[in-house]
Amino acid sequence: MDSVIGDWSEGFARQDHAGPLPPHHARCLGCGPENPHGHHLQVWRERDAVRARHVFDERHVGAPGIAHGGAVATVLDDLFGFLLYLIGEPAVTRHLEVGYRSPVLLGTPYLLEAGVQRREGRKLFVRAQGTDEGGAAVVEASALFLVVGLEHFARGGGDAAPVAP
Numbered sequence: 001m002d003s004v005i006g007d008w009s010e011g012f013a014r015q016d017h018a019g020p021l022p023p024h025h026a027r028c029l030g031c032g033p034e035n036p037h038g039h040h041l042q043v044w045r046e047r048d049a050v051r052a053r054h055v056f057d058e059r060h061v062g063a064p065g066i067a068h069g070g071a072v073a074t075v076l077d078d079l080f081g082f083l084l085y086l087i088g089e090p091a092v093t094r095h096l097e098v099g100y101r102s103p104v105l106l107g108t109p110y111l112l113e114a115g116v117q118r119r120e121g122r123k124l125f126v127r128a129q130g131t132d133e134g135g136a137a138v139v140e141a142s143a144l145f146l147v148v149g150l151e152h153f154a155r156g157g158g159d160a161a162p163v164a165p
């Protein structure tokens with residue numbers, strides 16, 4: 001196991017308190033502060049939910065002025081990844097579904113929230129939604145995460161490759 005997996009598993013005690021949660025690692029596409037192509041998602045815990053206030057920018061453009069659907073899916077998938085801090089076990093996405101109700105506009109803040117709907121053995125069924133500042137739902141997602149052992153991540157060589165300039 002290399003440094004990223006080692007560091008992550010060391011810090012992977014269940015986070016039982018409300019407040020900010022740590023990024024998965026520094027270069028994570030969803031939340032890593034050192035990934036220049038990343039979304040820099042900042043997530044906090046409130047009771048049994050995880051929340052983020054998020055703004056998409058020009059790097060994530062699909063149709064002019066509108067966030068690319070794949071970028072929105074990336075952010076929601078990564079948000080689900082923060083629920084693992086509540087569960088205290090590593091898991092990976094097996095299935096992800098996104099419903100795009102309204103365009104997600106660039107430069108516009110959205111509240112993203114996710115929670116665990118139910119657990120059946122190693123299967124975690126999770127749900128999320130994104131709302132605009134008026135409280136209207138613009139996007140919703142559901143996913144199946146499967147709990148895995150840390151050896152799962154050794155298949156990728158463990159440490160993330162350096163980010164290309």
Ligand SMILES: CCCCC/C=C\C/C=C\C/C=C\C/C=C\CCCC(=O)SCCNC(=O)CCNC(=O)[C@H](O)C(C)(C)COP(=O)(O)OP(=O)(O)OC[C@H]1O[C@@H](n2cnc3c(N)ncnc32)[C@H](O)[C@@H]1OP(=O)(O)O
Binds near residue numbers: 024030084092123
């Ligand atoms: C969270 C990360 C923890 C990391 C810790 C280590 C280091 C830290 C460093 C980095 C972490 C950084 C960031 C990541 C954090 C979050 C980001 C978001 C998460 C992701 O980005 S993660 C990447 C994308 N992800 C994958 O790369 C998974 C590829 N995949 C596999 O590796 C295998 O697929 C595996 C191992 C998952 C399972 O493999 P398998 O062979 O054990 O199991 P199988 O596939 O058969 O399905 C099992 C049961 O699910 C049922 N099932 C299937 N589909 C269903 C559906 N739609 N509805 C209802 N049930 C369904 C079946 O029917 C069966 O049910 P049953 O067991 O009852 O028969």
